[in-house]
Amino acid sequence: MTATTTSARSELSELGRSETALRTFLHGLPGVDQVGAEQRAAQLGTRSIKTTAKAQAIDLAIRMVDLTTLEGADTPGKVRALAAKAIRPDPADPSCPHVGAVCVYPAMVPYVAEVLRGSGVHLASVATAFPSGQVPLEIKLADTRAAVAAGADEIDMVINRGAFLAGRYKEVYDEIVATREAVGDAHLKVILETGELATYDNVRRASWLAMLGGGDFIKTSTGKVPVAATLPVSLVMLEAVRDFRAATGRQVGVKPAGGIKTTKDAIKYLVMVNETVGADWLDPDWFRFGASSLLNDLLMQRTKLTTGTYSGPDYFTLD
Amino acid sequence: MSERVAVRKTYKLFIGGKFPRSESGRSYLVQSSNVSLASRKDARDAVVAARAAVKGWAGATAYNRGQILYRAAEMLEGRREQFVALGVPGDEVDAAVDRWVWYAGWADKLSQVYGGANPVAGPYFNISTPEPTGVVAVVAPERPALLGLVSVIAPAIVTGNTVVVAASPTEPLAAVTLAEVLATSDLPGGVVNILTGRITETAPTLAAHMDVNAVDLSGVTDAELAADLEVKAAENLKRVLRPAPADHDWSADPGVARMTTLLETKTVWHPKGV
Numbered sequence: 001m002t003a004t005t006t007s008a009r010s011e012l013s014e015l016g017r018s019e020t021a022l023r024t025f026l027h028g029l030p031g032v033d034q035v036g037a038e039q040r041a042a043q044l045g046t047r048s049i050k051t052t053a054k055a056q057a058i059d060l061a062i063r064m065v066d067l068t069t070l071e072g073a074d075t076p077g078k079v080r081a082l083a084a085k086a087i088r089p090d091p092a093d094p095s096c097p098h099v100g101a102v103c104v105y106p107a108m109v110p111y112v113a114e115v116l117r118g119s120g121v122h123l124a125s126v127a128t129a130f131p132s133g134q135v136p137l138e139i140k141l142a143d144t145r146a147a148v149a150a151g152a153d154e155i156d157m158v159i160n161r162g163a164f165l166a167g168r169y170k171e172v173y174d175e176i177v178a179t180r181e182a183v184g185d186a187h188l189k190v191i192l193e194t195g196e197l198a199t200y201d202n203v204r205r206a207s208w209l210a211m212l213g214g215g216d217f218i219k220t221s222t223g224k225v226p227v228a229a230t231l232p233v234s235l236v237m238l239e240a241v242r243d244f245r246a247a248t249g250r251q252v253g254v255k256p257a258g259g260i261k262t263t264k265d266a267i268k269y270l271v272m273v274n275e276t277v278g279a280d281w282l283d284p285d286w287f288r289f290g291a292s293s294l295l296n297d298l299l300m301q302r303t304k305l306t307t308g309t310y311s312g313p314d315y316f317t318l319d
Numbered sequence: 320m321s322e323r324v325a326v327r328k329t330y331k332l333f334i335g336g337k338f339p340r341s342e343s344g345r346s347y348l349v350q351s352s353n354v355s356l357a358s359r360k361d362a363r364d365a366v367v368a369a370r371a372a373v374k375g376w377a378g379a380t381a382y383n384r385g386q387i388l389y390r391a392a393e394m395l396e397g398r399r400e401q402f403v404a405l406g407v408p409g410d411e412v413d414a415a416v417d418r419w420v421w422y423a424g425w426a427d428k429l430s431q432v433y434g435g436a437n438p439v440a441g442p443y444f445n446i447s448t449p450e451p452t453g454v455v456a457v458v459a460p461e462r463p464a465l466l467g468l469v470s471v472i473a474p475a476i477v478t479g480n481t482v483v484v485a486a487s488p489t490e491p492l493a494a495v496t497l498a499e500v501l502a503t504s505d506l507p508g509g510v511v512n513i514l515t516g517r518i519t520e521t522a523p524t525l526a527a528h529m530d531v532n533a534v535d536l537s538g539v540t541d542a543e544l545a546a547d548l549e550v551k552a553a554e555n556l557k558r559v560l561r562p563a564p565a566d567h568d569w570s571a572d573p574g575v576a577r578m579t580t581l582l583e584t585k586t587v588w589h590p591k592g593v
Contacts, residue, residue, distance in 0.1 A: 309554070310363050312370075312530025 009248045015212060016177065019170040026169060026208060032200035032236055041231035044275055045268040054267070058302050059097055061266040061294075062089060063284045066124055066255065068103040068292050069319065070131075070223065076111040078319075079104050083115035085317055090299050092315075093306065099295065100284040101154055105130070106147040113151030124189070125152035128179060131193075131222035133158035137175060144182040154187040155179070156219060159206060161196050169209060176213030189255060190215035192237075195227030200236050207240035211252050219255040219290065228258025229290075231268060238276040251280065257290025263301040266294060292319060330354040330491065332361060332515060333498035335368030336508020347516070350406070354491050357514035362483065362524040365512040369454045369481040370530055372509030377451045377479035385426030388477060391504035392419040395469075398500055405492045407465045414570055415469040422473035425578060429478060433579060437586070444589040449582040451479035452558055453532035456525035458518055458548075460538040460563060464490035467569050468497060471537050474577035476510055483512045483531070485522055487538065491515040519544065526551040533558035533581050540565065 015021050049057055067086045069079060083102050090096040101122035102112050109125045116123050125147035128140035144155055157179045163171040180188055190210035194203050210218045218237055220229040234256045241252045254273075260266060266289060273281050281287050296316045303311040329346065331338040332355050340346070343358035376384070395416050402412045434448040455475045460467030464487050475482045486494030498513045514521050518539065526534050526548040534552045539545040539562045552559050560580050 309527040309529060309551075310366070310524070312528070315529060 012212060012248060016170070016173050019168070022169045022173060022209070023167070026205040029201075029204055029208060032204055034200055034232075037200060037232045037235055041235045041272065044235075044272045045231060047268075047271045049267050049271065055302075055305050057267050057270050058263060058298055058305070060282065060284075061263070061270065061289065062298050062302070063097045063100055064288050065099040065295050065298070066101045066103045066257070066288045066290045067099050067295060068223070068257070068290050069108075070103070070105060070126060074105060074108055076108070079108045079112050080115050081317070082319055083112045083121075085295075085319065086121050087116065087119045089295060090302065090316075093303075096299070096302065100288050103154075103156065103290065106143060106150065106152070109147055109150035109152050122154050122187075123152050124154035124156055124187075125150070126156045126158075126191075126222075127152075128157040128175075130156070130158050130191075131224040133160050134162065137178065140175070141178060141182045144179055148183055148186050152186060154189060155183045156189045156191055158191045158193060158222060159210065161193055164197070164202075164206060164209075169205075172206075173209055173213050176210060176215060180214035187216045188214065189217035189219045189253075191219045191222055191257075193222055193225065194220045194229075194233045194237075195225040200232065203233055203236045204240055207237050208244065211241070211244045211250075215252065217253040217255050217288070219257055219288075221256075221258040221290075223258035223290065229256035229260060231272060234269060235272060235276060238273060238281075241281075242277045251286065253286040253288065254281070255288040255290055260289055260291050261293050262297050263294075266298065328352065330495040330515065332357055332365075333495065333502070333511070333513040334361065334365045334509075335371070335512065336502060338498070338502075341516070345516075349488070350490060350492050352492060354495070354515045357485075357516040357521050359520065359524045361514055362521045363528070365483040365514060366454060366456075366525070366528050366530055368509040369483050369512055372481045372507055373451075373453055373479075375507055376476070376481055376510045377453075379479070381427040381430065381479075384477060384479065385423050387505050388419065388423035388426060388473065391501055391506060392416050392423060394500045394504050395419060395497070398496070401496060402465060402493060405496060406490075407463075407493055411463050411466050415466045418466065418469050418573070419473050421573075422477045422578070425575070426477050429575075429578060433575075433582070434584075439588075442591040444591060445586065446589070447584050447586045449478065449579070450585050452581050452583050453480060454530065455480045455482045455533045455535060455581055456522075456528070456531045457482050457484045457535040458522050458538040459484050459486050459494065460567075460569065461487045461489055461540065463569055464493040465497065467538070468494055470569055470573055471535055471577070472497075472511060474573070474575075475535065475581050478578055478582055480533070480581050481510045481512075483514065483525060485518050485525070485538070486513050486515050488516065488518055522548055523551060526557070527554065529555050531557060533560075535560040535577075535581075537563045 086099045086102045098121050101124045103124040106125050127144040127147045129135040160172050192206040245251050300311040341355040342360050345356040346353045347356045399412050437445040439445040457471050545562045
């Protein structure tokens, strides 16, 4: 096993050298059975998680939230308020855990960094001309370096979908590698924007490409296109990180983002993680939710479990 | 040719303009029919639907709300025979239609009567207007099944509130049939939500729910339960209409208290510009 893993690892690291090798490898990945993936995802969504298991799932989901605001209208005051909420999501209950990270635009990073210092909450910044990624590489790298310099310890980059869909895999790969170098010690999350990739086969290929390029996380979506994270897409990505670890020994995290609004949705994802890749990934270091409104629903459900009465949106912040 | 098999009806809940079965899958036999037995989760779902409907319903013009309620009265009149077949006396159906029309008429008059310009010692217009409180949870009187129900729903919604009603557990058929009337009356989904089943199961959930603004306990007959519900309602200062006395005459002139209890007053100061 170790021998094959080592040889596989060296083989895989050679792939980036040529366009042909990358294409042969990515197109050689087994195709995704679309009906099967959708059925499997739907089936896993029917599990019923109750009482203490539910309480545990809610706390875990809160710890996994990347509390996100990516609006043109973001102001320093608004992101500071969001960061304060990230540290203490439920001011009425000190036993409520803090969220995984706050995710903002690079220009907002300094304001958030001030608030989060020493809290244990990570600071993620989108970069590389989020959300379209349609700018020259130098600008993407400068964007990334600026975000890291301002205090971000996680960078959410977007892949070059134009190049990917045109079949120029090497270009996409090189950009990921270059961004990987630019982020230094920070964590790199690679956004595939699965809503624009059209097929599950493409999602699987893009996942492998992102992992080969050195991504620490693969993330579904920017949240800026109509189709965001779905269960089947996340299933394909989870299978990819499982297979990647089996082949190379390196574990990569997954972050579905966009469209996850309710506790029920979040728990469906947790069930799928557990059933697809196992408990190793049931940790904020390896699985995150990119969301904003999800947190309030988690808090309301948490309150229901602790007090026994249904709560209302009046008792949580609007964001 | 074999004899035709009649389609038998299962009486379902009315939540968000739809007629779902209880999420618990339960039903109970009452008035020789199968009726859904609502669970706490159904109550929760109904509150979510009612809350979502508040913005549109409270934001509609009073005239428009009045028109929709008149339309409901028309539909109620048209289904007179159906209610009679369910065992509701014809007089009671007539009284229910009249009651509905009476409340519909208040839609665009209430704020004239209960709002107004206040005299203040300064260069301001000072104006008070009544506004709906939001989501109202109602325990409907056990009987009269139809007139009692209309007498608690109409005053709550005419001002722009939305309601979640726990219908009479012993005579729920009139309530579900009224839901069918409302569903064909242009009333937006979620403005009226009707739960059938045990009061002891749904009412405490509704009274304790933090996203409910008022409770109408008219149909609660058990004094102990009523006290418990009032205590629960106090948690977030819900407005409370207390249980109706056992000998309450639902056919008598209802007065305006049922409408005015479920209102908030907004007062605006506006400079006169001298």
